[in-house]
Amino acid sequence: MDRQYYVYIMTNPTRTVLYTGVTNDLQKRVFQHKEKLAPGFTGRYNVSKLVFYEMTPDVRSAIEREKQIKGGSRAKKIALVNYDESRLARSLRYSLNYEIASLRSQ
Numbered sequence: 001m002d003r004q005y006y007v008y009i010m011t012n013p014t015r016t017v018l019y020t021g022v023t024n025d026l027q028k029r030v031f032q033h034k035e036k037l038a039p040g041f042t043g044r045y046n047v048s049k050l051v052f053y054e055m056t057p058d059v060r061s062a063i064e065r066e067k068q069i070k071g072g073s074r075a076k077k078i079a080l081v082n083y084d085e086s087r088l089a090r091s092l093r094y095s096l097n098y099e100i101a102s103l104r105s106q
Helices: 026-034 059-071 074-104
Strands: 005-011 018-023 049-056
Touching: 005 026, 005 059, 005 074, 018 026, 018 059, 018 074, 026 049, 049 059, 049 074, 059 074
Parallel strands: none
Antiparallel strands: 005 018, 005 049
């Protein structure tokens, strides 16, 4: 079975904090952050909203990408999040338009 690794960025409800991490189980890790199951930075700063993620099959490249993102400025991280949100919105819009068109043709 192929593994997937995720580099992700999470924030708090007011979007004043950005946390970057890496995991092989994104759903579980986001749950842990939201429920504050791991003591530390994310619990202290109420980091609970996933705002960005990338997938890779290679753990080394995931760790390298995490370091690259962490080493970047806050502005670069925000630009990355904004780009991803825009890409997701376009993808959802395309998907919804396709579904609506399919329903109309029935």
